[in-house]
Amino acid sequence: MEIRLLKRYVIIAGFLLGLASCSKPRGIKLLGYRNLALRTSGLLDSRIKGDLVFYNPNGFVVEVKKADINIFLNETAVGTFTQDTLIAIPPKDTFYYPVQLKMDLNSLFKNFNNMWNNGLKDSAVIRAEGQCKVGRNGIFISCPVHYANKIDLSALRGR
Numbered sequence: 001m002e003i004r005l006l007k008r009y010v011i012i013a014g015f016l017l018g019l020a021s022c023s024k025p026r027g028i029k030l031l032g033y034r035n036l037a038l039r040t041s042g043l044l045d046s047r048i049k050g051d052l053v054f055y056n057p058n059g060f061v062v063e064v065k066k067a068d069i070n071i072f073l074n075e076t077a078v079g080t081f082t083q084d085t086l087i088a089i090p091p092k093d094t095f096y097y098p099v100q101l102k103m104d105l106n107s108l109f110k111n112f113n114n115m116w117n118n119g120l121k122d123s124a125v126i127r128a129e130g131q132c133k134v135g136r137n138g139i140f141i142s143c144p145v146h147y148a149n150k151i152d153l154s155a156l157r158g159r
Contacts, residue, residue, distance in 0.1 A: 026057050026058055026134075026143075027132070027145070028054045028055065028057070028062070028089060028132065028134055028143070028145075030052060030053070030128055030145050030146070030147040031053040031054065031055055031147075032053045032147070032149065033050055033051065033052055033053060034053060034096070035049075035050050035051050036048055036049070036050035037050065039100070046102075046103045046105055047101070047103070048079070048100070048103055049098070049100050049101075050098075050099060050101070051096040051097060051098055051099065052097050052099050053096055054094070054095055054096075054097060055093070055094050055095075056089045056090060056091060056093055056095070057092065058092070059091050059092060060091050061088055061090060061091055061136065062088075062089050062134050062135065063086055063087065063088050063089065063135060063136060063140075064083070064086070064087050064089060064132055064133065064134055065084075065086055065132075065133040065135065065140050066083065066132065066133045067081070067082070067083040067130065067131070067133075067145065068130050068131055068132075069081040069128050069129070069130030069131075069132075069145055070128070070130055071101060071126070071127070071128055072125075072126070072127040072128070072129070073124055073125070073126055073127075074124050074125055075125070077104070078103055078104055079101045079103035079104060080101070080102055081099050081100075081101050081102075081130075083097075123150040123151060123152055124150070124151055125148060125149070125151075126148070126149055126151050127147065127149075128145060128146070128147040128148075129146060129147075130145045131143065132145055
């Protein structure tokens with residue numbers, strides 16, 4: 001009788017442990033950027049290299065399979081970032097992912113021209129919106145990516 005009861009507890013504990021290990025991964029969070037530098041320049045577009053700063057809120061390693069993120073400056077689209085390489089992300093940790101952003105210089109100059117003509121303010125809003133596929137063990141879910149921050153423009157004005 002006691003052996004049957006013990007077997008039942010072991011089976012229930014194993015089932016609960018299996019359910020806990022298969023928890024759905026939460027989306028990674030875009031915290032910001034660093035080390036931005038202009039790498040190549042063309043007539044209508046340019047490439048900017050830098051690092052995007054992400055945080056993995058999960059207690060386990062997750063993989064990012066694909067990411068498509070649009071960059072906006074004062075609500076005007078100025079560039080895109082696409083990543084289709086599988087990368088592993090450490091649990092509960094901040095990580096830096098090197099990226100290359102394709103910037104549309106037409107939109108960027110138009111935006112700065114509008115800001116200049118309307119009285120250049122001390123700040124502008126940079127925003128990132130998109131999707132990424134996050135998962136583990138070959139099972140991926142689509143997660144939204146949102147980021148918004150004010151950037152200081154006073155250095156551009158010579159203050």
